[in-house]
Amino acid sequence: MPTKKKSAARKASRKAGTAAALRGASASRAVGAPGEEAGDWRARTLAWIRAVVMGADRGVVEEVKWRKPSNSMRGTPVWSHPRCGIICTGEKYKDVVKVTFAKGASLVDPSGLFNASLEGGTRRAIDVREGEKIDARALEALVRGAIAAGGATPRKAVKAPSVRALSKPALLAGGNPRIAKGDGDGPVGAYIAAMPGWKREVGGRLDALIVEAAPGVRKAVRWNSPLYGVEGRGWFLGVHCFTKHVKVTFFRGASLRPMPPGVSKVEAVRHLDIREGDVLDEGRFKEWVRQASGLDGWNGR
DSSP states (O other): OOOHHHHHHHHHHHHHHHHHHHHHHHHHHHHOOTTTTTTOHHHHHHHHHHHHHHHHOTTOEEEEEOOOGGGTTOOEEEEEETTTEEEEEEEEOSSEEEEEETTGGGSOOTTOOOOBSTTOSSOEEEEEETTOOOOHHHHHHHHHHHHHHHTSOOOOOOOOOOHHHHHSOOBOGGGOBOOOOEESHHHHHHHHHHSOTHHHHHHHHHHHHHHHHSTTOEEEEETTEEEEEETTTEEEEEEEEOSSEEEEEETTGGGSSSOOSBOOSSTTOEEEEEETTOOOOHHHHHHHHHHHHTSOOBOOO
C-alpha cells in the first residue's frame, strides 16, 4: 500500500505536469497553432520563431502573459529559461511581428538582427515584416547568448556601447578594430560589430560557439583584441583581425588534442587562422574551447 506521503507526491507531480501542459497549449494558441489562421502571415511567422526559440535549448519554457483586449485576450507568448529568466517575447502587430529580448542591449548581435528599440538601455527587438526572413542560426545564437549571459559570474556591469559609438570605428593595421579596454559583452560586441567585411560574421560565430562550449565564460577587450577566460584562471583564447585572416590564439594550445594547426614562437601557444571562404569545423573548435577552458590560462592584464 502506498504511503500518504508518496501518494501526495504523485498527486503534486501530476498537478505540475498538467499545469505545464496547459501552459504549453495556451502558448501554442497564442502563437498560432498549425493550421490556425492559415491566411495570417503573422501567425505563421510567430509559429516559426517559436520553433526556433524553443529548439535553441531544451531548457526553454513557454507561457502566456498579459492577456488584454488589444490582443483579443490571447496574451503574449513569453519564452524563459531557469538560468536567465525571460529571454524574449513574441507579439503580433498590424504590420510586424516583434520579438523583444529582455536584455538584448547586452547581447552580441553580429548578424544585425536587432532593428528596433535600438536606443534603449536594456531591451532590443527584431521587427519582422510580411515576406521577410531572418537567419535561424543567428536567432538561435541570440537565445543561447541570453541564456549563457544569465548564468555568468556576476561582476561589475559594463555600460553597453551606443549604436552611434559603433557606427564608425577606427581600424588599425590589417583592419583590426580599435576598441577601448573593457570587460564584458559590451566591448567584445563592439569589436565584433566593427570587424570589417566577411570577418564580422566569423567573429560573431566564434563568439557564439565559445559561449556554447564554455557557459559563463569571462569576456574582455585588451590591446584591441577580444579575450575569453575563466574567472580566477586567466585567459584561454584571443581573437585578432589581420588583412587576410582572423587569428584565433589558444594560449595553452600545445596542451590541446589534437593541437590547433598554427605554430607560435611561444611554445605553449597555438593558432587557428581563418580566411575568407574557409569552412570552420565547429565541432572540433568547440572541443578545443572545452579543453582550453579547463586549463590554467594566461594571466595578462
